[in-house]
Amino acid sequence: MAKLDNLLTPRGDTMCDYLLKIQNITKKFPGVVALDDVSLYIKKGEIFGIVGENGAGKSTLMKILYGVYKNDSGQIFLDGKELKNLTPLIAQKMGMSIIFQEFNLLSTLSISENIFVNRLSFKNRIFVNWNVLNKRAEELLESIGYTMDVKRLVSSLSVAEKQMVEIAKALSFNAKLILMDEPSATLTNKELDKLFKVIETLKKQKITIIYISHKLDEIFQICDTTAIFRDGKVVDTKKTSLFTKNEIIQKMVGRTVENEYPARTKINFDEEVLRVNNLAIKNKINDISFSLKKGEILGIVGLVGSGRTELVRAIFGADKKISGDIFINGIKRSIKSPQDAINLKIALLTEDRRGQGLFINYSIEKNISSTIIKKISKRMFINTKLETIIAKKAISDLKIKCTSEKQTMLNLSGGNQQKVVLAKWLVSEPDIFIMDEPTRGIDVGAKYEIYVLMNSLTEKGKSIIFISSEIQEVLAISDRIIVLYGGKINGEFQREEIENDKIMKHAIGQ
């Protein structure tokens, strides 16, 4: 048996070096093969990167490892023991913890309660010994270099801090293996550096990390080994240093990608379509003024908490503003609700796709038509034929991958979900698009398509306000950039003078 295992080893090491062995896992869903004969061998104490487009099977694998799904065939070994009939609790007890993108924390409880949830009392005592509990929580956090008041409620924590609580929770189970699903998706660069330090600390403690990410820079920065997933298969696994960035991208998308970003032709912008004067929102935004020109992509850069989302929500009428005037095409307008904004041909693509962008249980068709349901109705009655025609056209225009327009959103990948969000606004034909993190959590291929779409929109005379946490992308796509810090504009740059570090300095308030 040992000999056979040796034959299966792709990297020529002996099997006993591996903490986790995933052998020939296959998982089928109706209509799709999510995982097709996947094998991975992960060494003790290494940081193992997994990259792949959305729908490549990364999340399915995670869920199988955590016992959420059951694999159709194949085996999983942890420390030489085969894992069968996994449930999340068994997985944790075996020393495997997963940190999901949407954290599994109870926001109304304290940090220490969250870390020791389910195991609040030690040695089967009836009452909880809070002193011991809090002390142990503090120790766990200190072991990864964090000092926090463990009595604080989780709801008061930042995303980065919540992540640390999740890591501490994993450590409290004596985790040997921690899986992180896109841990950087909502972190600022500074927070990311801290996370990397924590990961290094964990590595020194001989804890194995599986790091799933879309961001290749991160993979190169910290992962020892990287596996590339495409269409449910592992296309390549080797030492990260042996890969080039272009090679990874090519293998991920299965074709050659010349550029990460499409070229943007410079146009002179003169016609002003939107002007915001002295906008203020209670405790969030102070006296912000800016303008948007016809055909322009205006990038807004700022850390989480800089007020960027609040700013655009207020412009759109979704949140209340204390003061400030908004001019559309030179005319002062009062926008008190999203209806007002939509009537003035403004669209808002929210950063939270699932919660605020989509009817996740409804079909693609019903989502696309949602913005124009009145327009496609005659004397109240919906023209369902027209509804289907419009949806089909949008699906082919935006190359949305789906079985039919009747498919529910739930079964689409992140990139395709985002395309539906775009489609539902496109059909309503707005002039001003506000896009809050339109590329968050979607893969390289879909990102490129969205950039191209943004370009073609501006060529048709539409204007775009573009918010993103990924500075690189804002720099590459925008004609002009304003930097927000602490609810104020802290710098404005034209395309020519755009420089990465300069903008970053302004974003952190210098």
Added chain:
Amino acid sequence: MNIKNNIKLYLNTIYRSYTMLLALIILIALASILSHSFLTVQNITNIFRQVSVMGCVALGMSFVIIGGSFDMSVGSTVSLTGILAISLQPIVGVFWAMAISLIVGVSIGLINGTIITSINGTQGDSFIITFGMLTVIQAVALIITKGFSVPGSNNKSYIFIGNGDIGVIPFSIILFVVSAIIMQIFITKTSHGRNIYYMGANSEVAKLIGIKVKFYKIITYMISGAMAAVAGFILTARVNGAAPKAGVNLEFEAVTAIVVGGIGLKGGEGTLVNTIIGVLIMGVISNAMNIIGISSQNQLVVKGIILIAAVCVDIRKKGIMGEG
């Protein structure tokens, strides 16, 4: 591949919409075996007559539930509007008595909806608030009647609502069926109906695409109030008299029928076809229990268990469908 998937999707939809219909057919078959008097024309019309009151309540409440809220105030709204319709007749005549009752029913909905939207209430809030309203209206009904029943109307056309027949079909059944058809067309075919679905599925998303969420929420409550008033007419016309507690438990029976019929409690799901199937299932069960001779207390036990079971099935169904 594409066609195959479409067929699969289609079969799945059929399966989901028709499981409860199948359950209804099985129930009818069972009841006919248990008692020979079950499957007679007279008994079937009887079932319809019995369910028309609760059915109207359930139709209105379905709008509220599809819209993502609850309306537990309907039981006492039926009592109050029934009392008003009967006791105002000698003073203002049949037409105005009914008109005023209908306005009262709609106004109760307006108040419910306004309170809930003004505090941006959640589904849970709406449950508690309308529950409070249930108590308030019950009390009003008791105050107006001083706790006594109101003797019936001697107006023939009013009594016709509850007891009259058109051909062989009782008028109350026609009223229920016609309301159901109009409401079903409204909610599934019109833009307003679709907006109610969008609101129920995710009111934040609905708000951000410019749907007047508050307006539609209030509308669903007003429709629920109106249908409770219609139920009040049928009830008081049939028994020819109004009692301050005549509507007690109707909200419970309506919720049971809706959940049994398969309308998801989370909102944004199901149609009135589900409601009608649920209403008929509950009607057949009550009728069968009456025929077999099960006491009304024991019947309540059965109905309560059915509600609990139906909610469990509803939740499980969602669990299986999963969050992907």
